[in-house]
Amino acid sequence: MAALVCAGKVTSAKSMRLAREAPDEVNPRVNVVIEFYEDAALVASALTGLFWRAIPSQESRSYRSRSSSRQKKPAIQRLPPAPTASFFVAHGPPGSLPSARRRHRNLRVKPFKRAQRALVDQSQKQPQLGKARHMTLPSIANPDLAIVFDNKPRWNLPDYRRRGFHNLHTTVRYAMSLRAPRVQPLRKDVDWTIGERPGVARYLAMPHFSAFVVVRGERILYEAYAPDFGPERPHSIQSITKTTLNLMLGRAVADGLVNLDDQIRKYLPEIGTGYAEATVKAVADMNVANDFIEDYSDPYAPIYDWEPAFGWRLPLDGQKEGTTRSFICGITGGDLANRTGEALYKSTNTDVLGWIVERVSGRPLRDWLIEIVEAAGLEGCFHISCDREGVPLVCGGTCLTARDLARYGLLFARKGEGVDGRRVGDAAFIEETRRNPGPVYPKPRDWMRYSRQTFTDGTWLGHGGYGGQFMLANPDTGTVVVYFSVLENSSAMDPNFSGPLVKMMAELAAET
Numbered sequence: 001m002a003a004l005v006c007a008g009k010v011t012s013a014k015s016m017r018l019a020r021e022a023p024d025e026v027n028p029r030v031n032v033v034i035e036f037y038e039d040a041a042l043v044a045s046a047l048t049g050l051f052w053r054a055i056p057s058q059e060s061r062s063y064r065s066r067s068s069s070r071q072k073k074p075a076i077q078r079l080p081p082a083p084t085a086s087f088f089v090a091h092g093p094p095g096s097l098p099s100a101r102r103r104h105r106n107l108r109v110k111p112f113k114r115a116q117r118a119l120v121d122q123s124q125k126q127p128q129l130g131k132a133r134h135m136t137l138p139s140i141a142n143p144d145l146a147i148v149f150d151n152k153p154r155w156n157l158p159d160y161r162r163r164g165f166h167n168l169h170t171t172v173r174y175a176m177s178l179r180a181p182r183v184q185p186l187r188k189d190v191d192w193t194i195g196e197r198p199g200v201a202r203y204l205a206m207p208h209f210s211a212f213v214v215v216r217g218e219r220i221l222y223e224a225y226a227p228d229f230g231p232e233r234p235h236s237i238q239s240i241t242k243t244t245l246n247l248m249l250g251r252a253v254a255d256g257l258v259n260l261d262d263q264i265r266k267y268l269p270e271i272g273t274g275y276a277e278a279t280v281k282a283v284a285d286m287n288v289a290n291d292f293i294e295d296y297s298d299p300y301a302p303i304y305d306w307e308p309a310f311g312w313r314l315p316l317d318g319q320k321e322g323t324t325r326s327f328i329c330g331i332t333g334g335d336l337a338n339r340t341g342e343a344l345y346k347s348t349n350t351d352v353l354g355w356i357v358e359r360v361s362g363r364p365l366r367d368w369l370i371e372i373v374e375a376a377g378l379e380g381c382f383h384i385s386c387d388r389e390g391v392p393l394v395c396g397g398t399c400l401t402a403r404d405l406a407r408y409g410l411l412f413a414r415k416g417e418g419v420d421g422r423r424v425g426d427a428a429f430i431e432e433t434r435r436n437p438g439p440v441y442p443k444p445r446d447w448m449r450y451s452r453q454t455f456t457d458g459t460w461l462g463h464g465g466y467g468g469q470f471m472l473a474n475p476d477t478g479t480v481v482v483y484f485s486v487l488e489n490s491s492a493m494d495p496n497f498s499g500p501l502v503k504m505m506a507e508l509a510a511e512t
Contacts, residue, residue, distance in 0.1 A: 169383035173311025184377030238465030250429030274331030285438025290333030350395035375418025409480035
């Protein structure tokens with residue numbers, strides 16, 4: 001009977017009626033008798049547990065003692081009875097049960113009918129038995145993404161950051177992966193003397209080193225990896241991702257879709273005061289002053305407020321997750337002119353440009369990225385973070401292997417020429433990036449400038465990334481140098497580390 005109820009084939013009320021009316025011939029040794037007590041509404045609210053609470057009543061025990069001396073096993077007793085009802089399974093010979101059943105039928109008839117009606121009414125409000133009852137399962141915050149201390153998620157704390165950077169493509173909440181159908185082949189032609197140079201050896205011996213690759217054309221001149229890393233492992237490249245906007249914006253400008261002297265509000269009327277009156281060129285050159293601050297030494301800088309939008313951390317209690325573009329629209333500003341004479345680095349600039357490219361072209365950023373991946377001939381996956389709407393984080397969300405980052409860098413070394421005749425970006429725009437750069441970088445790196453989403457000294461093009469990455473391409477020699485590392489200080493930034501690193505890489509890339 002309980003099985004029929006749990007399977008949903010009969011209602012609880014009908015099952016009780018059948019139990020009272022069932023003839024002895026069904027099973028002469030097993031009969032179900034149900035006796036109801038007070039508060040039938042509580043019985044009705046306990047539908048799913050009704051047939052699993054069993055305890056014999058006093059009369060059932062006396063009945064068993066009278067009806068069968070052969071029965072020695074006690075009646076079923078599994079759980080304490082429900083406060084409003086109990087039932088028992090009685091065993092006895094044929095013909096002995098009906099009188100007991102009649103006695104039970106005559107007991108408290110009115111309460112029983114009240115309970116039956118309550119069960120019918122309640123069954124119309126609750127799911128049928130046989131279906132799983134709603135149950136709230138407990139959970140905990142994702143330990144990698146929850147804020148631990150210093151206003152950072154666990155993956156970005158110094159003790160966990162190395163593992164985080166080596167696995168960020170599987171750590172963030174939202175991401176997409178792209179892969180090329182055809183691959184740019186690279187063959188080893190190793191010059192071991194590169195590794196013996198004091199400047200190179202110093203950076204390869206540092207504890208935060210992950211990977212180092214030097215590529216010229218189709219040849220790998222040198223590569224080295226840390227013991228816990230390797231050529232097939234993706235690594236977060238952080239803000240090196242920004243260089244994709246040099247290719248996208250260059251193509252949009254060449255096609256007449258964007259004018260660098262136009263104000264942002266022409267293309268994005270919904271943008272906030274932090275960008276509305278800035279020009280496209282000023283945004284591309286990190287030459288805008290607004291209220292967004294990207295100071296990694298301050299754990300409560302606005303840059304960290306943005307991270308929940310693209311799934312790098314969980315929002316605080318009561319905080320909305322938001323999206324990349326809703327956050328950007330909320331940035332405010334007054335006089336947007338940069339009067340410092342130095343680049344004002346703001347990652348949100350890049351995502352403003354990406355939004356413009358998507359708006360004027362009518363194509364999603366995903367399609368632009370696919371073109372770049374296919375032109376570069378990447379061998380592994382191009383992983384990139386996105387928000388819950390699927391907008392890629394073009395300011396810093398990419399993870400690549402060191403070799404694939406070198407393949408990508410060759411697009412700049414060849415001024416946009418990719419594999420199989422594919423082209424991305426614009427050669428004239430790339431050349432103008434080198435020859436007409438934007439403001440200088442703050443000291444001690446004031447010997448290089450920021451220009452159209454790249455760093456440059458007038459010869460090479462490249463970009464660094466939070467945590468200690470750098471990619472540098474020299475169009476004059478066709479050489480690309482890649483360095484991965486994971487700085488384990490509090491801010492994950494150190495200009496005294498990155499400045500000499502870039503000079504070492506530039507010297508290698510300048511050699512013919």
